[in-house]
Amino acid sequence: MRKLSFGFTLLLVLVLLVSACAPSGAPAEEAAAPADDAAAAAPAAADAEPTPVVNAFGQCNEPVRVWHGLTGSDGAVFAEMLQMFSEDNPDVCFESQGIPWDLFFQKYPTAVAAGTPPDLVIFHAAEVQQMAAEGLMQPMDDFYEVTGIGKDQFNDVLIDAISVEGTTMAVPFDNHGWLLWANTKVIEDAGLDPTDLPQDGTEFIEWAQQITTDVNGLHPNEEGFDPDNVAVWATWWTWPRFTVPTVLWQFGGGVVSEDLTTATLNSEESIAAIQYIQDLMCTYHVMNLYQPGTPYGGEAYQNNQIALWWEGTWTGGYMRDRPDVAAVTEPNFINSYAPDGNQAVKFDSHIFSIPTGANEANREATYAMIQYLIENGAYWANSGQVPALKSVQELPEVQSIASVAKAAEEFNAIGRTDTAHKAFIEIQTAWETAIGNALATCDADVTQALNNGNEAVQAILDRP
CATH class of the missing domain: 3.40.190.10 (Periplasmic binding protein-like II)
Structure with missing residues (x-):
């Protein structure tokens, strides 16, 4: 040291x-x-x-x-x-x-x-x-x-x-991170089955266009749809610090190589992942437009304006405070946006x-x-977080908390942690800046933004 x-x-x-x-x-x-x-x-x-x-x-x-x-x-x-x-x-x-x-x-x-x-x-x-x-x-x-x-x-x-x-x-x-919170009411109101969710990015777009409606009840694939006045979203842009690594990994991309020597933010897979997010926002109009910082969908979700909400395990507390919302919510594994359905999720x-x-x-x-x-992590599960000990995760009192049980299963099956590097924070700042530039507007050049971000990350990795 x-x-x-x-x-x-x-x-x-x-x-x-x-x-x-x-x-x-x-x-x-x-x-x-x-x-x-x-x-x-x-x-x-x-x-x-x-x-x-x-x-x-x-x-x-x-x-x-x-x-x-x-x-x-x-x-x-x-x-x-x-x-x-x-x-x-x-x-x-x-x-x-x-x-x-x-x-x-x-x-x-x-x-x-x-x-x-x-x-x-x-x-x-x-x-x-x-x-x-x-x-x-x-x-x-x-x-x-x-x-x-x-x-x-x-x-x-x-x-x-x-x-x-x-x-x-x-x-x-503990383990904490992203979980899919599915609003069964919104999904059923669209005539879809909340137990049969899309399994890959291609299925998701078709499914999402059946969910999303504007204030006039039109879908994004219907003539006259108003993308500036959407009443119900299929999904919601959430905190990039968890959302972006998850999607990058699903596509087979990432920020740095496994040996921590090479920046991969502008790899073909990484570009495809971020382009997919931009397309959800700007081409298919099934995700709200990019917002800087840490956009939160709690109010929209509560008002039945989001079908699939990517949010943290800590949302269990939000649900406890809103039993009516919890009654129409089912926690699930994060859905895959990758064309082949590859799964991954970030946890910390x-x-x-x-x-x-x-x-x-x-x-x-x-x-x-x-x-x-x-x-005694079973008591900590009351906070919505997953106890770290696997033996505690399996206790009946932990398994009885649906979101905690599902998150434990998810993290153990497909969970990944963020870049384990001594300059982690600088790397994180560099890629967050690049993603912000890539998604800031619908005409932003995703490839150029990620090329610039990749150069910044590589410069950090190249330092002694």
Whole structure:
């Protein structure tokens, strides 16, 4: 591990502010949901300093200090789990700080650089390679040895993503990512069967044109259809950070090669994937037009204006708050847009990590807490996220939550994690910019935008 420098700390703060789970314009439990337009319009709120939520359990001179970004209703579930741990382990004294993600990614590297880190942090698997490369976290192979919890009890794709040169740097808490939420009412109203969804991109276009209608009841393949006044959409443009990798992989494309040496954003497969999305928006008019940022379809879905909604596992909380919507919703595997029906879906994970410089005297208690939380992951499933331990995923109380059970099945079958590279965040910014340029308007040149993005990604990969 390289020594953390002050200069890098400042840079990391800046890039992680861009990469962190965005502020939510959806219900608060959505750990990775879109920006809040209303909040952005209120200067006083935008300027306010985010305040960490601090919970103390017991009193002692050296409490185990836990920092995390779970500040929505998932944070409420997490706080309940900490209370359970405290009641079952009254000899352990600890403090939990729920810190909004943007502030978390300022405080965490700064605390490590200053030699005053917490004992335990929670962030995302996608960020592990960069955090590890810059010396912000310690190896955790000994956790698996001490507890007897085998790495094979977790998703193997995920374990690979959080390992550096064979050393596992973290412990997964959950799996979260994209799921297909199918509105059975919208589908049935179009005279279609919600249990018989399209299996590939060609089938989807024909199916989607039967779903989509304008305010006059016309379909996109009918004369007089008004694409500027659509009443019901077959599908919805959602957060590109999950949607785009999913579609790229389905088409056999991607952002970088498996050996992490070559940019592949302008490969024939990648261009076909993004061209398909542009065609859904601009040629077939079955997906709403591109919106920058993290567009959210919660209101439209609730109003029966979306048939197939690609959204996160955290949408389980949205459904719990809207039983009428949940009653006409069926969670499914993401549908494939690829012409051959090839399947893939992006997922991520909240992970436990021991910061560099953490208090060794608290290590045993910290490991006991991690073990307790992952082994009691069935309670965490109430947040909508999938417990990381496969044995917990199979418990009846977890399987009884339809969306969690379906997401667990999906991630284990076709799940993939994002680019495991030490410059992950810069790569992500480069491809997101390229995709934005490719989809910003209906006359945008997809190939040129991806060529430009590919050059930017390759320049990052070529650095020592």
